[in-house]
Amino acid sequence: MNELVIATKNEGKVREFREMFSKYGIEVKSLLEFDEPIEDIEETGTTFTENATIKAEAISKQYNIPVLADDSGLEVDALEGAPGVYSARYAGLEKNDQKNLDKVLENMKDVPTDQRTARFVCAVAVARPDHDTFVKIGTCEGHIAEEPQGEHGFGYDPVFIPQGSQRTLAEYTSEEKNAISHRHNAIIQLEEWLKNA
Numbered sequence: 169m170n171e172l173v174i175a176t177k178n179e180g181k182v183r184e185f186r187e188m189f190s191k192y193g194i195e196v197k198s199l200l201e202f203d204e205p206i207e208d209i210e211e212t213g214t215t216f217t218e219n220a221t222i223k224a225e226a227i228s229k230q231y232n233i234p235v236l237a238d239d240s241g242l243e244v245d246a247l248e249g250a251p252g253v254y255s256a257r258y259a260g261l262e263k264n265d266q267k268n269l270d271k272v273l274e275n276m277k278d279v280p281t282d283q284r285t286a287r288f289v290c291a292v293a294v295a296r297p298d299h300d301t302f303v304k305i306g307t308c309e310g311h312i313a314e315e316p317q318g319e320h321g322f323g324y325d326p327v328f329i330p331q332g333s334q335r336t337l338a339e340y341t342s343e344e345k346n347a348i349s350h351r352h353n354a355i356i357q358l359e360e361w362l363k364n365a
């Protein structure tokens with residue numbers, strides 16, 4: 169396999185997948201690079217696994233090709249797992265990263281440091297014509313910062329400090345993030361499939 173379609177319109181994800189798959193010699197094509205516009209796929213599931221499956225199968229069926237999809241988000245313990253599967257829409261349907269992370273910080277303003285634990289979760293689904301879809305899940309444990317720091321990455325990275333670190337993920341280089349991220353931890357479980365695909 170030298171090219172893999174990823175059913176996402178998130179440029180941050182695309183960048184990370186491109187970097188992580190380059191070492192397998194696989195080029196990544198996202199929904200942003202199709203000749204025709206691709207309609208948004210409604211994420212009607214209640215779990216990361218369901219939503220990743222919905223996205224991968226929708227595009228795989230439409231084009232009759234193998235497709236990978238990623239559904240991910242931030243689970244904050246003090247917010248009972250929110251924003252969770254609603255991470256992209258936490259502050260409204262327009263999907264604004266800044267508003268989303270501001271809302272997390274606002275809802276966490278009275279939560280002391282030792283109770284700010286959280287994790288990123290990433291479900292990657294692989295859907296192929298005439299095969300059962302499979303899903304792998306990766307996580308990255310950490311805690312929520314008091315204020316945003318850093319310019320790298322995307323989404324909630326400026327407020328997420330990985331376990332054992334003093335820096336937010338937005339202060340990590342992309343190489344550093346891609347070595348420990350939830351997305352990395354999901355992808356490494358695909359290695360067998362990638363080698364044989």
Ligand SMILES: O=P(O)(O)OP(=O)(O)OP(=O)(O)OC[C@H]1O[C@@H](n2cnc3c(O)ncnc32)[C@H](O)[C@@H]1O
Nearest residue numbers: 176177178238239240241242255256322323324325
């Ligand atoms: O559905 P697609 O098109 O893939 O793009 P999306 O941005 O809508 O992606 P999701 O539905 O999976 O929602 C993921 C949310 O979690 C956030 N997120 C996921 N991975 C992240 C990461 O590595 N760092 C920071 N935030 C992340 C992201 O910003 C979104 O708000």
Ligand SMILES: [Mg+2]
Nearest residue numbers: 178211239256
């Ligand atoms: Mg989405």
